Amino acid sequence: MATLHSLFHSAREYLNPVLKSSKFKETGVLTPEEFVLAGDFLVYKCPTWAWAAGDPAKHRDYLPSDKQYLVTRNVPCLQRVSDYSGAGETEGGDMDVEGEGDAWVATHKDRKVKVGQDDGGDIDDMDDDEVQVPIRRHNDDDDASLGVDHVAAGLGGVNLNDDRYHRHHHHYHGASGGVEAQEGSDTAPADMDDIPDMDDIPDMEEEDDPAALPTAATTTTTSRAGATSSSSGAARTDNILRTRTYDVSMTYDKYYQTPRIWLFGYDENRRPLTAAQIFEDISQDHAQKTVTIEPHPHEQVSMASIHPCKHANVMKRIIDRMEEGEEGKELRVDRYLLLFLKFVASVLPTIEHYINGCLTRNGILEQPRV
Amino acid sequence: MESQDDTATNSLLQFDPLESAVDPTFWHALSKKKIEVYRLSDAQQDISAQYQVPAPHPTRNAAAATAAAATEASARAPKNVPAARLSFSARSFDDVSVAAATASCTSPGVLRNTNTIEEFKQLDKTNALKEVAERIWADMNSGAAISNPSLLTRFLLVTFADLKKYRFYYWFAFPALLPEEPIRLSRAVPMADVYSGAQISALRESWAAKGGALPFFLLSETNEALGVHELREWHNVMQDGKPVTVGFVDPSSQPANPGWPLRNFLILLRVRWGVTAARVICFRESTLPRDPCSIICDVVLPGAASPRGAACPKAVGWEKNSSGKLGPRMADLGPLMDPAQLADTAV
Structure with missing residues (x-):
């Protein structure tokens, strides 16, 4: 369910003229040309990032057709924020923004939202699978009237996916006693590989291939009933690290004139993450304020996005501090996205290392004293 | 398995x-x-x-x-x-x-x-x-x-x-x-154990100079450098009596195993050029200088070479x-x- 907010945002973005002259030092914003410049530099310095053309139907004229947005795929995310024992959420190292409380207006409300709302009548028994997801939404002046419901609906839609499947799963396999044990436990996605009626695929004897390194769960097909997977993953004996991964993309937001981050996550078995699961990987500081599920501006899917309304402010602070720290040195605009990613790292602390690993190790930020 | x-x-x-x-x-x-x-x-x-x-x-x-x-x-x-x-x-x-x-x-x-x-x-x-x-x-x-x-x-x-x-x-x-007989591994080691930093940097540069997308390649070796060559240069690069050294872009992160794309390449080596032993550089470098992370697998390809044009294995x-x-x-x-x-x- 698209939020009214994102509709509104689209309209505003459409109406807002393209930024022409460079203002990144004064206000922290970028022109599209600067976005491309900084993107080229990012791709050069950090080859796991690549330019993407996106869906031609969503092409933006003010960006080159083959450089519509930036993307890096399969970024591992080893642990949840709640398990993260790193430097602490707001202590993201040298790029930490002073007085972050100022940068992020504290007009947000705590809400408990029931995930899993109506999405068709065939799932009335949903209630025992409800999850309480703390959601606070950004309360920008122009969306104050929009209720938490929109976000909730969006999340419900996403989350329902798995639960609905879960239900079907019960439906198909219930009689065999396969999955009963799972009842009411949590919202762990059902094992999608237990596709209903897929058992009778002919002609596939197990391949005898000793030269294949054993990778997938060679152990417990027995626990199939438990539909274990997503959270535990403990029983695995393979040598592949089963971890969540993210496809992270960066678009240019014409209205806010800043980059904007989009996340699409997969669980340990490469199934799309629910919104609730994605929230587990976002710093509570930020998840509660600024992350929503919206249509990706260049692809035909919805993704979690960090709302960009404060990005310019934050970037302005970071730039100021960098230049203060290194007198006489100027920050080049093509470094903008590297700095931006450092900031993003404070929002996504558990995938920070991978986004930035290739940056810091090469000393690209040659003015580290901030 | x-x-x-x-x-x-x-x-x-x-x-x-x-x-x-x-x-x-x-x-x-x-x-x-x-x-x-x-x-x-x-x-x-x-x-x-x-x-x-x-x-x-x-x-x-x-x-x-x-x-x-x-x-x-x-x-x-x-x-x-x-x-x-x-x-x-x-x-x-x-x-x-x-x-x-x-x-x-x-x-x-x-x-x-x-x-x-x-x-x-x-x-x-x-x-x-x-x-x-x-x-x-x-x-x-x-x-x-x-x-x-x-x-x-x-x-x-x-x-x-x-x-x-x-x-x-x-x-x-x-x-x-599948090969006629299983392929053997005599050793798998980090590339840095075998080649010098200069050789590894030369390899990175040479690979990037070939367009940065060559999935399989041949290697020439000097004391200072490793050079990347396309497969079609086989007869210019490979010298009689010298060990065969090849490389491929390896998506695997396993410390002692090559990635899947190598399989058909080894078959090609066996079938096309009769290779029975090769040093394989499992190329895992980005174009950036950083800690080398490629590995080397010395492999043995036993068995009779099935003649070219034989039935598909x-x-x-x-x-x-x-x-x-x-x-x-x-x-x-x-x-x-x-x-x-x-x-x-x-x-």
Whole structure:
């Protein structure tokens, strides 16, 4: 369910003229040309990032057709924020923004939202699978009237996916006693590989291939009933690290004139993450304020996005501090996205290392004293 | 799959399988193709996918350490490294694959989209895999795979798109031709144990200078440098009596195992040039200078070389599902693709 907010945002973005002259030092914003410049530099310095053309139907004229947005795929995310024992959420190292409380207006409300709302009548028994997801939404002046419901609906839609499947799963396999044990436990996605009626695929004897390194769960097909997977993953004996991964993309937001981050996550078995699961990987500081599920501006899917309304402010602070720290040195605009990613790292602390690993190790930020 | 106990001298060379990484844009593009182009046709369609050197990962730092243990050829303790992935996106349907990340290789593939779940189930998978394997074999024999080595990585993707429910059933195979006798590994070590920093930097530069996308290549060696050459230069590069050194872009992060794409390359070496032993550089470097993370596998290719033009060897390569069984997967993308949820697709 698209939020009214994102509709509104689209309209505003459409109406807002393209930024022409460079203002990144004064206000922290970028022109599209600067976005491309900084993107080229990012791709050069950090080859796991690549330019993407996106869906031609969503092409933006003010960006080159083959450089519509930036993307890096399969970024591992080893642990949840709640398990993260790193430097602490707001202590993201040298790029930490002073007085972050100022940068992020504290007009947000705590809400408990029931995930899993109506999405068709065939799932009335949903209630025992409800999850309480703390959601606070950004309360920008122009969306104050929009209720938490929109976000909730969006999340419900996403989350329902798995639960609905879960239900079907019960439906198909219930009689065999396969999955009963799972009842009411949590919202762990059902094992999608237990596709209903897929058992009778002919002609596939197990391949005898000793030269294949054993990778997938060679152990417990027995626990199939438990539909274990997503959270535990403990029983695995393979040598592949089963971890969540993210496809992270960066678009240019014409209205806010800043980059904007989009996340699409997969669980340990490469199934799309629910919104609730994605929230587990976002710093509570930020998840509660600024992350929503919206249509990706260049692809035909919805993704979690960090709302960009404060990005310019934050970037302005970071730039100021960098230049203060290194007198006489100027920050080049093509470094903008590297700095931006450092900031993003404070929002996504558990995938920070991978986004930035290739940056810091090469000393690209040659003015580290901030 | 547990059997590899002949630790005597050479162990069985085991390859790290590829895992399909299908992003949601791929499914959207497939739906569109199905509606606008394929319609009811279940003809084979050409698509592409990408793989690349592994991204930076903490376990890579540990790779050097664990590789020490791995030199005991049988070391098989869990290494906890990321899966090697073959990525599919909306761009997989583009005629010309757009430049993806550097250090990224494009694999050609065959899509067989069925019209019903029944057809999906009933499709003769064994034969479908065999057909792709035969194309790979033909490309080896004709020499097409020498001028365009990405043909060695041809894959197969069988799908059924349930457009009413936005559910996508799929099964991916990366066919690997089997050798007459199993390939042996005499040792696997980090590249830095064998080559100097200067040689490794030269290798990176030379590979980047070739366009940064050469999936398989030959190597020449001097005391100062390693040089990358295309396969078609075989007779200029390889000298009689000198060991054969080759390389490939390796998506695997395993400290003592090469990635899956090497399999068909070794078959090509055996069949085309009669190679019986080779040093393989499993190239995992980005174009950036950083800690070297490539490994070297010294391999032995026993058995009689099957004559060129012989019948296509048996092939394997179906992807296992998340329960470790040979079986299809399913992606349910209703919430992400339902038009009602995407009403405001910006401007």
